[in-house]
Amino acid sequence: MKLAVVGEGRSETTPIGTRGEPLRIAVSGKGGAGKSLVSGILARVLARQHRVLVVDLDVLPGVALSLGRPGGSPVVRGVAPFERLLERLTEPAPDGVRLLPAATYASRGKVGPVLTTLAAFAGASHRLARGRPLARWSIVGDLPAGPRPTAYRQYIAYADVLLVIAEPTVQSILTAQRVLRMSRSRPELAVRVVANKVADEEDAELLERELGEPIFATIPFDEEVRAAERCGEALVDRAPDSPAVVAVEEIVAALRA
Amino acid sequence: MGKTTIAGTLARALSRSGHDVLALDCDANPMLGISLGLGAERTEELVSAREGLESGDTPHQPTAAGMEETFGTDAPDGVRLVVAARVEQVEPGCMCCGVSPHQLLRDMEGESRMVVGDLEAGTGTLMRMPQGGANLALVITQPTAKAMQVARHALEAAKQRAIPAVLIANRVRTDADVELIRTTMGPQVGIPMAILAVPEDAAVAQADQDGLAPADVAPESPAVLAVQRLGQSVSEFAGAR
Numbered sequence: 144m145k146l147a148v149v150g151e152g153r154s155e156t157t158p159i160g161t162r163g164e165p166l167r168i169a170v171s172g173k174g175g176a177g178k179s180l181v182s183g184i185l186a187r188v189l190a191r192q193h194r195v196l197v198v199d200l201d202v203l204p205g206v207a208l209s210l211g212r213p214g215g216s217p218v219v220r221g222v223a224p225f226e227r228l229l230e231r232l233t234e235p236a237p238d239g240v241r242l243l244p245a246a247t248y249a250s251r252g253k254v255g256p257v258l259t260t261l262a263a264f265a266g267a268s269h270r271l272a273r274g275r276p277l278a279r280w281s282i283v284g285d286l287p288a289g290p291r292p293t294a295y296r297q298y299i300a301y302a303d304v305l306l307v308i309a310e311p312t313v314q315s316i317l318t319a320q321r322v323l324r325m326s327r328s329r330p331e332l333a334v335r336v337v338a339n340k341v342a343d344e345e346d347a348e349l350l351e352r353e354l355g356e357p358i359f360a361t362i363p364f365d366e367e368v369r370a371a372e373r374c375g376e377a378l379v380d381r382a383p384d385s386p387a388v389v390a391v392e393e394i395v396a397a398l399r400a
Numbered sequence: 401m402g403k404t405t406i407a408g409t410l411a412r413a414l415s416r417s418g419h420d421v422l423a424l425d426c427d428a429n430p431m432l433g434i435s436l437g438l439g440a441e442r443t444e445e446l447v448s449a450r451e452g453l454e455s456g457d458t459p460h461q462p463t464a465a466g467m468e469e470t471f472g473t474d475a476p477d478g479v480r481l482v483v484a485a486r487v488e489q490v491e492p493g494c495m496c497c498g499v500s501p502h503q504l505l506r507d508m509e510g511e512s513r514m515v516v517g518d519l520e521a522g523t524g525t526l527m528r529m530p531q532g533g534a535n536l537a538l539v540i541t542q543p544t545a546k547a548m549q550v551a552r553h554a555l556e557a558a559k560q561r562a563i564p565a566v567l568i569a570n571r572v573r574t575d576a577d578v579e580l581i582r583t584t585m586g587p588q589v590g591i592p593m594a595i596l597a598v599p600e601d602a603a604v605a606q607a608d609q610d611g612l613a614p615a616d617v618a619p620e621s622p623a624v625l626a627v628q629r630l631g632q633s634v635s636e637f638a639g640a641r
Binding site for chain 1: 404427428429431434440443444447454488521522524543544545546549550580608609610611
Protein backbone atom coordinates (compact mmCIF):
# COMPACT_ATOMS: atom_id res chain seq x y z
CA MET A 144 0.00 0.00 0.00
CA LYS A 145 1.01 3.61 -0.46
CA LEU A 146 1.55 5.73 2.59
CA ALA A 147 -0.64 8.80 2.71
CA VAL A 148 1.73 11.74 2.98
CA VAL A 149 0.39 14.50 5.16
CA GLY A 150 2.27 17.74 5.76
CA GLU A 151 5.95 16.90 6.04
CA GLY A 152 5.22 13.23 5.68
CA ARG A 153 6.88 12.44 8.96
CA SER A 154 3.89 11.92 11.22
CA GLU A 155 4.89 9.10 13.55
CA THR A 156 1.34 7.92 13.93
CA THR A 157 0.69 7.25 10.24
CA PRO A 158 0.50 3.48 9.85
CA ILE A 159 2.59 1.91 7.11
CA GLY A 160 0.22 -0.98 6.44
CA THR A 161 -2.92 -2.53 7.73
CA ARG A 162 -2.99 -5.59 9.90
CA GLY A 163 -1.97 -8.71 8.04
CA GLU A 164 -0.70 -6.80 5.01
CA PRO A 165 2.89 -7.34 3.85
CA LEU A 166 5.46 -4.73 4.89
CA ARG A 167 8.33 -3.39 2.78
CA ILE A 168 11.08 -2.20 5.04
CA ALA A 169 14.64 -0.92 4.69
CA VAL A 170 16.95 -0.86 7.73
CA SER A 171 19.79 1.64 8.19
CA GLY A 172 22.16 2.91 10.90
CA LYS A 173 25.77 2.88 12.05
CA GLY A 174 27.90 -0.26 11.86
CA GLY A 175 27.20 -2.23 15.03
CA ALA A 176 23.95 -0.38 15.78
CA GLY A 177 21.97 -3.56 15.22
CA LYS A 178 20.75 -3.33 11.60
CA SER A 179 21.32 -6.99 10.79
CA LEU A 180 19.96 -8.13 14.13
CA VAL A 181 16.73 -6.17 13.64
CA SER A 182 16.46 -7.19 9.96
CA GLY A 183 16.83 -10.87 10.78
CA ILE A 184 14.26 -10.83 13.58
CA LEU A 185 11.87 -8.68 11.53
CA ALA A 186 12.00 -11.23 8.71
CA ARG A 187 11.33 -14.17 11.00
CA VAL A 188 8.45 -12.36 12.73
CA LEU A 189 6.88 -11.31 9.41
CA ALA A 190 7.28 -14.87 8.11
CA ARG A 191 4.68 -16.00 10.64
CA GLN A 192 2.14 -14.32 8.37
CA HIS A 193 3.43 -14.29 4.80
CA ARG A 194 6.34 -14.97 2.50
CA VAL A 195 9.40 -12.83 3.19
CA LEU A 196 12.31 -11.77 0.99
CA VAL A 197 15.39 -10.50 2.82
CA VAL A 198 17.78 -8.47 0.72
CA ASP A 199 21.25 -8.19 2.20
CA LEU A 200 22.40 -4.89 0.73
CA ASP A 201 25.58 -4.90 2.82
CA VAL A 202 28.67 -6.66 1.54
CA LEU A 203 29.65 -7.44 5.13
CA PRO A 204 28.14 -10.67 6.44
CA GLY A 205 25.40 -10.12 8.97
CA VAL A 206 21.75 -10.77 8.30
CA ALA A 207 22.41 -14.39 7.29
CA LEU A 208 23.65 -14.99 10.84
CA SER A 209 20.71 -13.30 12.57
CA LEU A 210 18.20 -15.10 10.32
CA GLY A 211 19.51 -18.48 11.38
CA ARG A 212 20.39 -21.62 9.51
CA PRO A 213 17.76 -23.03 7.22
CA GLY A 214 16.17 -26.33 8.09
CA GLY A 215 13.61 -27.96 5.85
CA SER A 216 12.08 -24.70 4.73
CA PRO A 217 9.67 -24.96 1.83
CA VAL A 218 10.83 -23.75 -1.54
CA VAL A 219 9.12 -20.95 -3.39
CA ARG A 220 6.04 -22.45 -4.97
CA GLY A 221 4.75 -19.36 -6.75
CA VAL A 222 3.99 -19.68 -10.42
CA ALA A 223 4.66 -16.05 -11.35
CA PRO A 224 7.86 -15.63 -13.39
CA PHE A 225 9.28 -13.23 -10.84
CA GLU A 226 8.86 -15.80 -8.07
CA ARG A 227 10.52 -18.52 -10.14
CA LEU A 228 13.43 -16.17 -10.82
CA LEU A 229 13.60 -15.37 -7.13
CA GLU A 230 13.93 -19.02 -6.24
CA ARG A 231 16.98 -19.33 -8.47
CA LEU A 232 18.69 -16.22 -7.10
CA THR A 233 18.01 -16.61 -3.41
CA GLU A 234 19.06 -18.88 -0.58
CA PRO A 235 16.65 -20.58 1.80
CA ALA A 236 16.41 -19.33 5.39
CA PRO A 237 14.22 -20.59 8.24
CA ASP A 238 10.40 -20.25 8.16
CA GLY A 239 10.38 -20.10 4.37
CA VAL A 240 12.27 -16.79 4.27
CA ARG A 241 14.33 -16.28 1.10
CA LEU A 242 17.65 -14.44 1.34
CA LEU A 243 19.15 -12.48 -1.54
CA PRO A 244 22.79 -11.98 -0.54
CA ALA A 245 24.74 -8.95 -1.77
CA ALA A 246 28.04 -10.67 -1.36
CA THR A 247 29.19 -14.16 -2.01
CA TYR A 248 32.71 -15.04 -1.08
CA ALA A 249 34.53 -17.61 -3.12
CA SER A 250 36.04 -20.19 -0.79
CA ARG A 251 39.39 -20.11 -2.54
CA GLY A 252 41.10 -17.99 -5.11
CA LYS A 253 39.51 -14.60 -5.53
CA VAL A 254 38.19 -13.10 -2.33
CA GLY A 255 35.65 -10.37 -2.36
CA PRO A 256 32.06 -9.41 -2.74
CA VAL A 257 30.29 -10.18 -5.98
CA LEU A 258 28.32 -7.09 -6.73
CA THR A 259 26.30 -8.42 -9.65
CA THR A 260 23.43 -9.37 -7.33
CA LEU A 261 23.27 -5.81 -6.07
CA ALA A 262 23.21 -4.42 -9.60
CA ALA A 263 20.39 -6.81 -10.49
CA PHE A 264 18.47 -5.86 -7.36
CA ALA A 265 18.77 -2.15 -8.17
CA GLY A 266 16.63 -2.80 -11.28
CA ALA A 267 14.29 -5.15 -9.45
CA SER A 268 13.79 -2.61 -6.66
CA HIS A 269 12.28 -0.09 -9.07
CA ARG A 270 10.10 -2.82 -10.61
CA LEU A 271 8.95 -3.82 -7.14
CA ALA A 272 8.01 -0.21 -6.44
CA ARG A 273 6.09 0.30 -9.69
CA GLY A 274 4.61 -2.93 -10.93
CA ARG A 275 4.40 -4.64 -7.58
CA PRO A 276 5.47 -8.15 -8.40
CA LEU A 277 5.66 -10.11 -5.13
CA ALA A 278 2.67 -8.09 -3.98
CA ARG A 279 1.97 -10.58 -1.21
CA TRP A 280 5.54 -10.70 0.06
CA SER A 281 7.11 -8.71 2.82
CA ILE A 282 10.56 -7.37 1.95
CA VAL A 283 13.31 -6.50 4.44
CA GLY A 284 16.46 -4.78 3.15
CA ASP A 285 19.54 -4.64 5.38
CA LEU A 286 21.45 -1.55 4.18
CA PRO A 287 25.20 -0.95 4.40
CA ALA A 288 26.26 1.15 7.40
CA GLY A 289 25.94 4.90 7.33
CA PRO A 290 24.69 7.32 4.69
CA ARG A 291 25.03 5.73 1.24
CA PRO A 292 23.52 7.87 -1.53
CA THR A 293 23.72 5.01 -4.07
CA ALA A 294 21.80 2.65 -1.81
CA TYR A 295 19.10 5.29 -1.44
CA ARG A 296 18.84 6.03 -5.12
CA GLN A 297 18.99 2.47 -6.38
CA TYR A 298 18.30 -0.24 -3.87
CA ILE A 299 15.42 0.83 -1.68
CA ALA A 300 12.88 2.10 -4.20
CA TYR A 301 10.75 -0.86 -3.09
CA ALA A 302 10.53 0.32 0.54
CA ASP A 303 7.54 1.97 2.21
CA VAL A 304 9.43 2.67 5.42
CA LEU A 305 13.02 3.25 6.46
CA LEU A 306 13.94 2.16 9.97
CA VAL A 307 16.95 4.07 11.29
CA ILE A 308 18.55 2.10 14.12
CA ALA A 309 20.40 4.30 16.61
CA GLU A 310 22.11 3.61 19.90
CA PRO A 311 22.71 6.24 22.56
CA THR A 312 26.31 7.02 21.57
CA VAL A 313 27.64 10.14 19.86
CA GLN A 314 28.86 8.25 16.78
CA SER A 315 25.57 6.43 16.37
CA ILE A 316 23.64 9.69 16.75
CA LEU A 317 25.88 11.44 14.18
CA THR A 318 25.32 8.55 11.78
CA ALA A 319 21.55 8.68 12.27
CA GLN A 320 21.65 12.44 11.64
CA ARG A 321 23.60 11.85 8.42
CA VAL A 322 21.12 9.17 7.31
CA LEU A 323 18.10 11.34 8.18
CA ARG A 324 19.66 14.26 6.26
CA MET A 325 20.10 12.05 3.22
CA SER A 326 16.63 10.51 3.50
CA ARG A 327 15.09 13.96 2.98
CA SER A 328 15.89 13.57 -0.72
CA ARG A 329 13.02 11.07 -0.75
CA PRO A 330 10.23 12.80 1.17
CA GLU A 331 7.70 10.11 0.19
CA LEU A 332 9.64 7.52 2.19
CA ALA A 333 8.36 7.18 5.75
CA VAL A 334 11.19 7.23 8.30
CA ARG A 335 11.03 5.74 11.79
CA VAL A 336 13.80 5.95 14.39
CA VAL A 337 14.36 2.82 16.47
CA ALA A 338 16.48 3.23 19.60
CA ASN A 339 18.62 0.16 20.32
CA LYS A 340 20.71 -0.87 23.35
CA VAL A 341 18.70 1.48 25.49
CA ALA A 342 19.42 1.18 29.22
CA ASP A 343 16.99 3.75 30.60
CA GLU A 344 14.53 6.54 29.85
CA GLU A 345 17.41 9.03 29.72
CA ASP A 346 18.97 7.19 26.76
CA ALA A 347 15.74 7.40 24.76
CA GLU A 348 15.30 11.08 25.63
CA LEU A 349 18.87 11.83 24.54
CA LEU A 350 18.24 10.21 21.16
CA GLU A 351 14.95 12.01 20.65
CA ARG A 352 16.50 15.36 21.54
CA GLU A 353 19.59 14.94 19.36
CA LEU A 354 17.77 13.53 16.34
CA GLY A 355 14.78 15.84 16.45
CA GLU A 356 12.59 12.88 15.56
CA PRO A 357 10.23 10.97 17.80
CA ILE A 358 11.48 7.55 18.87
CA PHE A 359 9.18 5.05 17.20
CA ALA A 360 10.31 2.08 19.27
CA THR A 361 13.00 1.13 21.73
CA ILE A 362 14.93 -2.12 21.97
CA PRO A 363 16.39 -2.59 25.46
CA PHE A 364 19.98 -3.58 26.10
CA ASP A 365 19.89 -7.37 25.98
CA GLU A 366 22.77 -9.58 27.15
CA GLU A 367 21.27 -12.46 25.16
CA VAL A 368 22.26 -10.62 21.98
CA ARG A 369 25.93 -10.78 22.86
CA ALA A 370 25.71 -14.49 23.66
CA ALA A 371 23.97 -15.22 20.35
CA GLU A 372 26.45 -13.18 18.35
CA ARG A 373 29.39 -14.85 20.01
CA CYS A 374 28.37 -18.24 18.65
CA GLY A 375 26.74 -17.01 15.45
CA GLU A 376 23.28 -18.25 16.37
CA ALA A 377 20.04 -16.46 15.52
CA LEU A 378 18.67 -14.70 18.60
CA VAL A 379 15.12 -15.53 17.51
CA ASP A 380 15.98 -19.26 17.75
CA ARG A 381 18.22 -19.12 20.79
CA ALA A 382 16.08 -16.84 22.95
CA PRO A 383 12.67 -16.30 21.31
CA ASP A 384 11.31 -14.58 24.43
CA SER A 385 14.28 -12.26 24.93
CA PRO A 386 13.58 -8.53 25.25
CA ALA A 387 15.06 -7.71 21.83
CA VAL A 388 12.86 -10.23 19.99
CA VAL A 389 9.76 -9.05 21.84
CA ALA A 390 10.64 -5.44 20.97
CA VAL A 391 10.87 -6.28 17.26
CA GLU A 392 7.51 -8.07 17.43
CA GLU A 393 6.10 -4.84 18.84
CA ILE A 394 7.69 -2.86 15.98
CA VAL A 395 5.87 -5.04 13.43
CA ALA A 396 2.59 -4.50 15.25
CA ALA A 397 3.17 -0.75 15.60
CA LEU A 398 4.00 -0.27 11.91
CA ARG A 399 0.51 -1.41 11.05
CA ALA A 400 -2.79 0.17 11.86
CA MET B 401 34.27 -3.53 15.51
CA GLY B 402 36.10 -0.71 17.32
CA LYS B 403 38.52 -0.03 14.50
CA THR B 404 37.94 3.72 14.63
CA THR B 405 38.51 3.89 18.37
CA ILE B 406 41.73 1.90 18.01
CA ALA B 407 42.89 3.93 14.99
CA GLY B 408 42.33 7.24 16.77
CA THR B 409 43.98 6.10 20.00
CA LEU B 410 46.91 4.61 18.08
CA ALA B 411 47.44 7.79 16.05
CA ARG B 412 47.56 9.86 19.24
CA ALA B 413 49.98 7.42 20.89
CA LEU B 414 52.32 7.38 17.88
CA SER B 415 52.29 11.16 17.71
CA ARG B 416 53.04 11.50 21.40
CA SER B 417 56.00 9.15 21.07
CA GLY B 418 57.56 11.49 18.50
CA HIS B 419 56.23 10.49 15.07
CA ASP B 420 54.67 12.89 12.60
CA VAL B 421 51.26 11.29 12.13
CA LEU B 422 48.75 11.62 9.31
CA ALA B 423 45.40 10.04 10.19
CA LEU B 424 43.38 9.14 7.08
CA ASP B 425 39.66 8.55 7.55
CA CYS B 426 38.69 6.27 4.66
CA ASP B 427 35.41 5.04 6.13
CA ALA B 428 32.23 5.81 4.19
CA ASN B 429 30.78 6.96 7.50
CA PRO B 430 33.71 9.06 8.79
CA MET B 431 34.11 9.06 12.59
CA LEU B 432 37.87 9.16 13.16
CA GLY B 433 37.64 12.81 14.28
CA ILE B 434 35.55 11.69 17.24
CA SER B 435 38.09 9.09 18.38
CA LEU B 436 40.93 11.57 17.93
CA GLY B 437 39.15 13.98 20.27
CA LEU B 438 38.10 16.64 17.76
CA GLY B 439 34.49 16.64 18.87
CA ALA B 440 31.26 16.13 16.97
CA GLU B 441 30.98 19.62 15.50
CA ARG B 442 34.42 19.76 13.85
CA THR B 443 34.05 16.15 12.65
CA GLU B 444 30.74 17.04 11.00
CA GLU B 445 32.28 20.11 9.31
CA LEU B 446 34.79 17.88 7.53
CA VAL B 447 32.08 15.39 6.60
CA SER B 448 29.95 18.22 5.18
CA ALA B 449 32.89 19.22 2.99
CA ARG B 450 33.01 15.62 1.71
CA GLU B 451 29.25 15.58 1.12
CA GLY B 452 29.75 18.85 -0.78
CA LEU B 453 31.75 16.90 -3.37
CA GLU B 454 28.63 14.88 -4.22
CA SER B 455 26.38 17.93 -4.36
CA GLY B 456 28.93 20.07 -6.21
CA ASP B 457 29.31 22.60 -3.36
CA THR B 458 32.94 21.65 -2.74
CA PRO B 459 35.31 21.71 -5.73
CA HIS B 460 37.36 18.55 -6.37
CA GLN B 461 40.95 18.67 -5.19
CA PRO B 462 43.16 16.91 -7.74
CA THR B 463 46.37 17.18 -5.67
CA ALA B 464 47.29 15.58 -2.36
CA ALA B 465 48.21 18.96 -0.89
CA GLY B 466 44.88 20.48 -1.89
CA MET B 467 43.06 17.51 -0.52
CA GLU B 468 44.89 17.66 2.80
CA GLU B 469 44.04 21.34 3.06
CA THR B 470 40.35 21.12 2.10
CA PHE B 471 39.41 17.92 3.90
CA GLY B 472 41.95 18.07 6.73
CA THR B 473 42.35 19.60 10.13
CA ASP B 474 44.80 19.63 13.04
CA ALA B 475 43.79 17.18 15.75
CA PRO B 476 45.11 16.87 19.34
CA ASP B 477 48.72 15.79 20.00
CA GLY B 478 49.76 17.18 16.60
CA VAL B 479 47.99 14.54 14.53
CA ARG B 480 46.83 15.76 11.11
CA LEU B 481 43.43 14.32 10.21
CA VAL B 482 42.31 14.08 6.59
CA VAL B 483 38.87 12.74 5.63
CA ALA B 484 39.50 10.64 2.53
CA ALA B 485 36.30 8.60 2.41
CA ARG B 486 35.49 7.34 -1.06
CA VAL B 487 32.80 9.44 -2.69
CA GLU B 488 30.24 7.58 -4.75
CA GLN B 489 30.43 9.73 -7.86
CA VAL B 490 34.10 9.43 -8.61
CA GLU B 491 35.97 11.73 -10.99
CA PRO B 492 38.41 9.41 -12.74
CA GLY B 493 41.97 9.98 -11.60
CA CYS B 494 40.98 12.57 -9.01
CA MET B 495 43.04 12.41 -5.85
CA CYS B 496 40.35 13.53 -3.45
CA CYS B 497 37.73 10.95 -4.45
CA GLY B 498 39.36 8.42 -2.16
CA VAL B 499 39.26 5.40 -4.46
CA SER B 500 42.40 4.11 -2.79
CA PRO B 501 44.43 5.74 -0.03
CA HIS B 502 47.47 4.33 -1.82
CA GLN B 503 46.85 6.78 -4.70
CA LEU B 504 46.97 9.62 -2.25
CA LEU B 505 50.10 8.38 -0.51
CA ARG B 506 51.89 7.86 -3.83
CA ASP B 507 51.28 11.51 -4.60
CA MET B 508 52.88 12.57 -1.32
CA GLU B 509 56.39 12.25 -2.71
CA GLY B 510 59.00 11.86 0.01
CA GLU B 511 56.32 11.42 2.64
CA SER B 512 58.03 10.79 5.95
CA ARG B 513 54.95 10.81 8.14
CA MET B 514 53.48 7.76 9.78
CA VAL B 515 50.08 7.22 8.17
CA VAL B 516 47.26 5.57 10.10
CA GLY B 517 44.31 4.79 7.84
CA ASP B 518 40.88 3.97 9.25
CA LEU B 519 39.52 1.93 6.33
CA GLU B 520 35.98 0.98 5.34
CA ALA B 521 34.52 -1.79 7.46
CA GLY B 522 35.24 -5.09 5.78
CA THR B 523 37.59 -5.47 2.86
CA GLY B 524 36.50 -2.68 0.45
CA THR B 525 39.51 -0.38 0.75
CA LEU B 526 41.98 -3.25 1.03
CA MET B 527 40.61 -4.77 -2.17
CA ARG B 528 41.38 -1.57 -4.05
CA MET B 529 44.99 -1.50 -2.85
CA PRO B 530 47.81 -2.76 -5.04
CA GLN B 531 50.53 -5.21 -3.97
CA GLY B 532 52.35 -3.87 -0.93
CA GLY B 533 49.94 -0.90 -0.80
CA ALA B 534 50.49 -0.56 2.95
CA ASN B 535 53.40 -1.56 5.19
CA LEU B 536 51.20 -3.14 7.82
CA ALA B 537 47.54 -4.11 8.19
CA LEU B 538 45.98 -4.10 11.64
CA VAL B 539 42.90 -6.28 11.39
CA ILE B 540 40.46 -5.68 14.24
CA THR B 541 38.15 -8.46 15.30
CA GLN B 542 35.88 -9.28 18.21
CA PRO B 543 34.69 -12.56 19.72
CA THR B 544 31.58 -12.67 17.53
CA ALA B 545 30.89 -14.93 14.55
CA LYS B 546 30.37 -11.95 12.25
CA ALA B 547 33.51 -10.04 13.27
CA MET B 548 35.66 -13.16 12.89
CA GLN B 549 34.21 -13.85 9.44
CA VAL B 550 35.01 -10.29 8.31
CA ALA B 551 38.51 -10.46 9.79
CA ARG B 552 39.19 -13.71 7.95
CA HIS B 553 38.39 -12.04 4.62
CA ALA B 554 40.48 -8.99 5.54
CA LEU B 555 43.49 -11.13 6.49
CA GLU B 556 43.13 -13.04 3.23
CA ALA B 557 42.95 -9.78 1.25
CA ALA B 558 46.07 -8.46 3.03
CA LYS B 559 47.92 -11.70 2.33
CA GLN B 560 47.04 -11.53 -1.37
CA ARG B 561 48.54 -8.03 -1.46
CA ALA B 562 51.71 -9.06 0.40
CA ILE B 563 50.80 -6.75 3.29
CA PRO B 564 51.96 -8.09 6.67
CA ALA B 565 49.04 -8.34 9.08
CA VAL B 566 48.48 -8.32 12.83
CA LEU B 567 45.20 -9.54 14.24
CA ILE B 568 43.81 -7.43 17.09
CA ALA B 569 41.32 -9.23 19.32
CA ASN B 570 39.28 -6.31 20.60
CA ARG B 571 36.74 -6.15 23.42
CA VAL B 572 37.77 -9.48 24.88
CA ARG B 573 36.43 -10.25 28.33
CA THR B 574 38.15 -13.53 29.16
CA ASP B 575 40.98 -15.82 28.05
CA ALA B 576 38.24 -17.96 26.51
CA ASP B 577 37.39 -15.06 24.17
CA VAL B 578 41.01 -14.85 22.95
CA GLU B 579 41.11 -18.63 22.62
CA LEU B 580 37.88 -18.61 20.60
CA ILE B 581 39.44 -16.12 18.19
CA ARG B 582 42.74 -17.99 18.05
CA THR B 583 41.12 -21.34 17.29
CA THR B 584 38.59 -19.90 14.84
CA MET B 585 41.01 -17.72 12.92
CA GLY B 586 44.39 -19.41 13.19
CA PRO B 587 43.98 -22.55 11.09
CA GLN B 588 41.70 -20.95 8.51
CA VAL B 589 43.96 -18.04 7.82
CA GLY B 590 46.97 -20.30 7.64
CA ILE B 591 49.58 -17.58 7.97
CA PRO B 592 51.80 -16.99 10.95
CA MET B 593 50.53 -13.97 12.75
CA ALA B 594 50.52 -12.24 16.08
CA ILE B 595 47.28 -11.86 18.01
CA LEU B 596 47.12 -8.85 20.26
CA ALA B 597 44.33 -8.63 22.81
CA VAL B 598 42.61 -5.36 23.73
CA PRO B 599 40.30 -5.90 26.71
CA GLU B 600 36.66 -4.88 26.97
CA ASP B 601 36.91 -1.62 28.87
CA ALA B 602 34.06 0.26 30.52
CA ALA B 603 35.99 3.56 30.43
CA VAL B 604 36.48 3.28 26.65
CA ALA B 605 32.83 2.35 26.19
CA GLN B 606 31.89 5.46 28.18
CA ALA B 607 34.23 7.63 26.08
CA ASP B 608 32.62 6.22 22.92
CA GLN B 609 29.18 6.97 24.28
CA ASP B 610 30.18 10.55 25.06
CA GLY B 611 32.02 11.06 21.76
CA LEU B 612 35.33 11.74 23.49
CA ALA B 613 38.82 10.41 22.80
CA PRO B 614 39.79 7.55 25.14
CA ALA B 615 43.31 9.04 25.05
CA ASP B 616 41.88 12.17 26.75
CA VAL B 617 39.39 10.81 29.24
CA ALA B 618 40.78 7.36 30.05
CA PRO B 619 44.55 7.47 29.37
CA GLU B 620 45.32 4.84 32.02
CA SER B 621 42.52 2.43 31.16
CA PRO B 622 43.51 -1.14 30.21
CA ALA B 623 42.36 -0.80 26.59
CA VAL B 624 44.22 2.48 26.01
CA LEU B 625 47.38 1.02 27.57
CA ALA B 626 47.07 -2.00 25.27
CA VAL B 627 46.82 0.30 22.23
CA GLN B 628 49.87 2.22 23.48
CA ARG B 629 51.83 -1.04 23.56
CA LEU B 630 50.56 -1.68 20.04
CA GLY B 631 51.95 1.74 19.12
CA GLN B 632 55.39 0.76 20.48
CA SER B 633 55.33 -2.42 18.38
CA VAL B 634 54.29 -0.48 15.28
CA SER B 635 57.08 2.00 15.96
CA GLU B 636 59.66 -0.80 16.26
CA PHE B 637 58.27 -2.44 13.11
CA ALA B 638 58.67 0.85 11.23
CA GLY B 639 62.17 1.35 12.59
CA ALA B 640 63.26 -2.10 11.48
CA ARG B 641 62.16 -1.53 7.91
